[in-house]
Amino acid sequence: MLYGIVFFTTMSLLMSEIAVIRAAKIAFGFSYEFFLIPLAMMGIGFGGIFVFYFSPLFNFGKKHSYVAGMFFLYAAVTPTPFLFTKFYTVLPGISAEVFFFATSTFVFFIAGVLLSYVFKLHSHQAPALYFFDLFGAALGVFAVVYLMDLRGFSAAVIVAFFVSIVPGIIYSFHVRAHRMGVCFLSGIFVLVPVFYLMPFYNIFSIPCEGEYSLATQSNSFSQVDAVFFPDKFNTEYGNASFNTIPESVKAYKFGVDCFSIGTYLYNFDSIEEMSFLKEGLRSIPFESSNEKISSVLVIGGGGGSDVIRALLHGSEEIIVTEINPLMVQFARNFTTPTSYPYGQPGVRLHVGDTRQFVETTSRKYDLVLYAMSRRFGNLGFLTEYPSYVDTVEAYSTYLRQLQPNGMLVSVFPHRAQEKYTGLVISAFEKNDIDPRNKLVLIEGSRGLEDLIIAKTENILSEELQKIREESMSRDFESVTMYEGNNLARFVNVPTDDRPYLTRPIGNRASLNLNPDTLPLYFLLPTLLIFLVVAATFFRARISANTLTRLGSLVYFSFLGVVSVSFQIASVMKFPFFLGNPTHTLGVVLTSILIFGSLGSISTLRLRTSNFFRTVAIINAIIVALFLALIPVQQFILESLLSAGLTQRLILVIVLIAPLSFTMGMLFPFGLKTIGKISEDLVPWMWGLNGLAAVLGGIIAQIISIHYGYTVLVLSVALSYGAVVLGAFLLTSLPKN
Numbered sequence: 001m002l003y004g005i006v007f008f009t010t011m012s013l014l015m016s017e018i019a020v021i022r023a024a025k026i027a028f029g030f031s032y033e034f035f036l037i038p039l040a041m042m043g044i045g046f047g048g049i050f051v052f053y054f055s056p057l058f059n060f061g062k063k064h065s066y067v068a069g070m071f072f073l074y075a076a077v078t079p080t081p082f083l084f085t086k087f088y089t090v091l092p093g094i095s096a097e098v099f100f101f102a103t104s105t106f107v108f109f110i111a112g113v114l115l116s117y118v119f120k121l122h123s124h125q126a127p128a129l130y131f132f133d134l135f136g137a138a139l140g141v142f143a144v145v146y147l148m149d150l151r152g153f154s155a156a157v158i159v160a161f162f163v164s165i166v167p168g169i170i171y172s173f174h175v176r177a178h179r180m181g182v183c184f185l186s187g188i189f190v191l192v193p194v195f196y197l198m199p200f201y202n203i204f205s206i207p208c209e210g211e212y213s214l215a216t217q218s219n220s221f222s223q224v225d226a227v228f229f230p231d232k233f234n235t236e237y238g239n240a241s242f243n244t245i246p247e248s249v250k251a252y253k254f255g256v257d258c259f260s261i262g263t264y265l266y267n268f269d270s271i272e273e274m275s276f277l278k279e280g281l282r283s284i285p286f287e288s289s290n291e292k293i294s295s296v297l298v299i300g301g302g303g304g305s306d307v308i309r310a311l312l313h314g315s316e317e318i319i320v321t322e323i324n325p326l327m328v329q330f331a332r333n334f335t336t337p338t339s340y341p342y343g344q345p346g347v348r349l350h351v352g353d354t355r356q357f358v359e360t361t362s363r364k365y366d367l368v369l370y371a372m373s374r375r376f377g378n379l380g381f382l383t384e385y386p387s388y389v390d391t392v393e394a395y396s397t398y399l400r401q402l403q404p405n406g407m408l409v410s411v412f413p414h415r416a417q418e419k420y421t422g423l424v425i426s427a428f429e430k431n432d433i434d435p436r437n438k439l440v441l442i443e444g445s446r447g448l449e450d451l452i453i454a455k456t457e458n459i460l461s462e463e464l465q466k467i468r469e470e471s472m473s474r475d476f477e478s479v480t481m482y483e484g485n486n487l488a489r490f491v492n493v494p495t496d497d498r499p500y501l502t503r504p505i506g507n508r509a510s511l512n513l514n515p516d517t518l519p520l521y522f523l524l525p526t527l528l529i530f531l532v533v534a535a536t537f538f539r540a541r542i543s544a545n546t547l548t549r550l551g552s553l554v555y556f557s558f559l560g561v562v563s564v565s566f567q568i569a570s571v572m573k574f575p576f577f578l579g580n581p582t583h584t585l586g587v588v589l590t591s592i593l594i595f596g597s598l599g600s601i602s603t604l605r606l607r608t609s610n611f612f613r614t615v616a617i618i619n620a621i622i623v624a625l626f627l628a629l630i631p632v633q634q635f636i637l638e639s640l641l642s643a644g645l646t647q648r649l650i651l652v653i654v655l656i657a658p659l660s661f662t663m664g665m666l667f668p669f670g671l672k673t674i675g676k677i678s679e680d681l682v683p684w685m686w687g688l689n690g691l692a693a694v695l696g697g698i699i700a701q702i703i704s705i706h707y708g709y710t711v712l713v714l715s716v717a718l719s720y721g722a723v724v725l726g727a728f729l730l731t732s733l734p735k736n
Helices: 002-028 033-053 055-061 064-077 080-086 095-121 123-151 153-174 178-196 271-279 281-288 305-312 325-333 354-359 392-400 414-430 461-473 518-539 546-573 581-605 608-639 645-677 681-706 709-731
Strands: 215-218 223-229 250-256 261-267 295-299 317-322 347-351 365-371 402-413 439-443 449-455 478-481
Touching: 002 080, 002 095, 002 123, 002 153, 002 581, 033 095, 033 681, 064 095, 064 153, 080 095, 095 123, 095 681, 123 153, 123 581, 123 645, 215 325, 223 325, 261 305, 261 325, 271 281, 271 305, 281 305, 281 365, 281 402, 281 449, 281 461, 295 305, 295 354, 305 317, 305 365, 317 325, 317 354, 325 347, 354 392, 392 402, 392 414, 402 414, 414 439, 414 449, 439 461, 461 478, 518 546, 518 681, 546 581, 546 645, 546 681, 546 709, 581 645, 608 645, 608 709, 645 681, 645 709, 681 709
Parallel strands: 295 317, 295 365, 317 347, 365 402
Antiparallel strands: 215 223, 223 250, 250 261, 402 449, 439 449, 439 478
16 A cells, blocks of 8 residues: 555656646746756655654654645645636736746645655665656656547646545555545545536636637647637738738637647638738749749648648649647638648648658658748747757758759748758758858848748849849848858757757847746756755754765765756657657656666665665666767667657667666665665655756756757766765765
8 A cells, every 4th residue: 555655646746747837838838847847856855854854743654644634635736736827817917827836836845745754654665665656657647648638638637636636545544544534535525526516628728818719629739729810800920911811711810829829720612712822921932933833841731821822823732741630630620621721632741740751751842831830839939849840950851852943941930030041051051052042031021920942053043033023022122142141140050969949049148038048047046945955954953974964965966966857858859759749758758767666676685785886886887878878879760760650669768768777776775775874864865856856957958958968968977976976975984
């Protein structure tokens, strides 16, 4: 029963953690992933420190009523963060975010109290308990992603709530307090009507501020809302005001994650009614081409406007990639068979990752059209997710897939002009092509959207003149040919090693809280909290000398830093191989946790008397694996990208397993060792490990954004030297 308590507590905790990240993205426009993942560990850590200072409250397992009350409280507060995301539109200012983070931290804190209590009471069983801790967390990650894809966000939150009830029930029967168990169950089910007598399925769905949705659906990586627009409206879509839409055409806007980005869909009787789409910026490449554009690759189909535009210009073969299946589903639900964009003659749809599709096909096109978008639930231009369709390597692939005299058309927000100009120029250089006279930049009106036309051959003067004429006819007056030094150059363009789009535009520092600077605002306060807690630890009444305390602090703090850094590095790299970023998060975290749990259980027979020697050997293996990971991983990811999904999943697990197994040995082995020195050290190490994980998450995000994956992995490998130092200090002198 003891193992069941730990298993279901961590399972519900990880389900809540992933759901909290998704809820933050929908409601607040930013997922705070780099902060919320380690924040859970920090909450658990503070729970451990709470157990140390208030151990009389628990009285070494004799005061069961207090512990049962904590289990009851944990189950009761699990849904509360999601209530603040549901009603964030009616709360003033940033109060919704404040309450959201506070209640999330409180949920993690209560879970930390319960887990630390169990580990302190049974520290001699730490490896086995840690096995069930990690295994429950792994199942929680898998379950919440699967549930969000199968039944939506609300269903996942509801299941997480009911899973959080189970530990309290098990505990009540474990201590043979059957009356307490009945009271606990009764109290829980009193809460059920409060939360669930409203419409069951969408109780935790998040409404969008200022929008009335005709339909809302969600999966593991986005929430899509559909809004009806009147016949006459100004979308400013493609920098054109479409006030000439026929009355027979119905227009819908699809918003991803409460309209952080959106796309448009049109319901029509005949395609000729859609001729107004020719007025937009994106029609210029079609209108200015000297040759007929027969084959088109549309990257990110969305509502299908670009598909209809290509059909209007006579394209005969249109290949569309769209990563978000909800977009395709909404497009089918809100159109007739006549107007369904992906059912038109000559249109073929690929639902999946664009990068994998273009890297594994040899098809060439007259035009490749990529309008920068994040329809899988990111933030648009300001996003902390890695994007492997916006790197130099990706754009060099797009150029290689052009027919002779073909065009690569890139559409992007005006504020990203310098970045995308530099991206296309760098792609030319990577393919050993001189970019001069092969690239034209068209600036749209009102600073909304710009467009680049790039060709692998020189753009002739008559072609440039035609581009200017088509642009002028649409009131787009700024047309610039790249001649080597007349366009601003963004030096730090995204690459596959650093696939983030959050660099300051034009290398100018931003005063806004964007993902490039946001981690810095969290770093100093978190570091200050860590130092205060560490100083408190050295003054606490524990039967351990100063050197032992220092060794414990260094050992467990750096374990927290490297563990969360490894998770962030893996989540950063593997979307390139697996495609879907949220599924990658699920696969990576599940694999790390499962193999980490196996590493934990393997330490049961390790002797604490050889602690330093054993830790040194394990660390040497870990560092060797990290150093081998970079070249081996790069070779496998590039060579086997065309393999089937099952094979790619197996390869990812094989790459993750050895490191996860060996890394999973160090924490429980350390707890087992310090538990023999002083049981009071156990909750403190829970706390400091969790706080250090928050620091590690922030630092890892900063390194990955500014310096890339390789530097991050090497930094993690070097940090294991500090873990060995901590083990040496911990065992170098008598302990009492």
